[in-house]
Amino acid sequence: MSEPAWTNELRAFVELKPRQSLATEAADHLREFIMLGKLAPGMPVRERDLAEAFGISRTPLKEALRILEGEGLIVYGPTRRPSVADPSLSEINDWLRVQGALEALAGELACDLASDAQLAEIERINTSIKEARDTQGQLEAFRADMRFHEAIVAASGNAALRETHASYNARLWRVRFLSSQRVASREATRQEHLDIVEALKARDARAARRALQNHLRTAEANIAAARAETDEETP
Numbered sequence: 001m002s003e004p005a006w007t008n009e010l011r012a013f014v015e016l017k018p019r020q021s022l023a024t025e026a027a028d029h030l031r032e033f034i035m036l037g038k039l040a041p042g043m044p045v046r047e048r049d050l051a052e053a054f055g056i057s058r059t060p061l062k063e064a065l066r067i068l069e070g071e072g073l074i075v076y077g078p079t080r081r082p083s084v085a086d087p088s089l090s091e092i093n094d095w096l097r098v099q100g101a102l103e104a105l106a107g108e109l110a111c112d113l114a115s116d117a118q119l120a121e122i123e124r125i126n127t128s129i130k131e132a133r134d135t136q137g138q139l140e141a142f143r144a145d146m147r148f149h150e151a152i153v154a155a156s157g158n159a160a161l162r163e164t165h166a167s168y169n170a171r172l173w174r175v176r177f178l179s180s181q182r183v184a185s186r187e188a189t190r191q192e193h194l195d196i197v198e199a200l201k202a203r204d205a206r207a208a209r210r211a212l213q214n215h216l217r218t219a220e221a222n223i224a225a226a227r228a229e230t231d232e233e234t235p
Contacts, residue, residue: 009038045084103152110200119201138180
């Protein structure tokens with residue numbers, strides 16, 4: 001996408017969103033724009049262009065970029081100019097394996113500590129994923145998918161676990177969104193979610209850990225396949 005094209009599209013994208021603090025709002029918009037693939041990995045993003053697109057000054061923009069740098073979505077080169085992060089598959093797999101361990105622990109803890117209401121909400125969110133895909137599209141389905149995982153972590157009752165998981169989740173949003181678009185793996189993913197829900201409802205900690213570990217291993221394979229497919233499509 002050419003530079004004028006993406007700044008104009010980002011400006012229109014921003015106008016559709018509800019207002020928050022300037023820095024948080026800018027970070028949220030840019031995060032989603034990156035996740036949707038509107039800005040390619042490795043692409044430079046000039047602060048002046050971003051500030052103009054958002055209609056804000058450079059001060060809140062710099063704060064927004066710092067937020068995304070902390071999430072691993074924006075990186076700075078030797079000249080301190082920002083660009084979209086382009087992690088290697090090896091780095092992504094390292095993050096996924098940590099996230100898999102975190103979610104496995106969360107599932108195990110949730111079996112002991114989650115309320116019946118929390119487990120019912122996890123099941124409801126899982127049901128909503130397909131409904132969102134059918135009626136609202138892939139982005140809303142992906143958001144529901146992420147809420148499913150976040151709800152399991154929240155049900156662990158462990159604040160440190162929740163904070164650490166959120167950090168890794170932010171780094172992995174774009175590649176997990178990419179993998180979620182693969183129709184070939186969708187039915188298997190749906191079954192894995194059902195296995196997780198059933199293990200949690202049975203409060204079977206061992207089964208919950210195993211189901212979540214298996215699900216993240218599948219995500220690792222899906223992301224590798226999605227990256228390969230994207231590389232093949234890139235001229």
